[in-house]
Amino acid sequence: MLLVTSSSSASRAQRVKLAALVAPLAVLSIVAGCNAPTSSAASVSAPAAPSAQIAPVAGGNGGSPKNAGVRAYAHVDPDQVPMLVATRTSGFTAISRPAGGVYCLVPPSGVSPESSPAIVSLVDGYGSDKSVEWSLSSDVACPAGSYRVSTYGPVGRMSTLSFTILVP
Numbered sequence: 001m002l003l004v005t006s007s008s009s010a011s012r013a014q015r016v017k018l019a020a021l022v023a024p025l026a027v028l029s030i031v032a033g034c035n036a037p038t039s040s041a042a043s044v045s046a047p048a049a050p051s052a053q054i055a056p057v058a059g060g061n062g063g064s065p066k067n068a069g070v071r072a073y074a075h076v077d078p079d080q081v082p083m084l085v086a087t088r089t090s091g092f093t094a095i096s097r098p099a100g101g102v103y104c105l106v107p108p109s110g111v112s113p114e115s116s117p118a119i120v121s122l123v124d125g126y127g128s129d130k131s132v133e134w135s136l137s138s139d140v141a142c143p144a145g146s147y148r149v150s151t152y153g154p155v156g157r158m159s160t161l162s163f164t165i166l167v168p
Helices: 012-031
Strands: 072-076 094-099 102-106 119-122 131-135 147-153 163-167
Touching: 072 102, 119 131, 147 163
Parallel strands: none
Antiparallel strands: 072 163, 094 102, 102 147, 119 163, 131 147
C-alpha cells in the first residue's frame, strides 16, 4: 500500500491534487505486476473530491474497476515476440521499433499523445544509468498519433529494457 501524508497546513485542494497525481502511479504498478510493500498503518489522508474522482473511459477498459480511468496501458518486453505482453496490455493496437531503443505504440481510436500524456516506467534494469521517456518529437519518426518511447542505458539508447506505459 502507498503511504501519503499531509501536514495540517496543506489545503484540501493541495491534498486532492496530490491524490490525483498518485493514483495513475498506483495503477501503473498494478499493470506492471509490481507488488508494493504493505503496512497496516499506510493510508492516503486526502479523500478524493467528487470532481477529482477517476471515472472509466469509454473504449478504454470497459468500465473495469481494476483499470478505471485508464485509456490504454502496455507492458513492452523487447526480447519477446510480439513485444506487447498480451496479459498486461489493453488499448494499444500495434508496436514497432524503428531504431534501437525507440518504440512507437499505436493507441486506441480517440487517444492521442498530443492531448493525453503518458506515464512510463522501467520494469527491470533500474539504476542511475538507465531511464525511459516518452516524447512528441525526436530524431526518429513514429507514425502520426503514436506514442514514442525511448529507453536509455549508460551509453545511449538501449534496446533490451522492458517498460510499461499508461495513458490515464
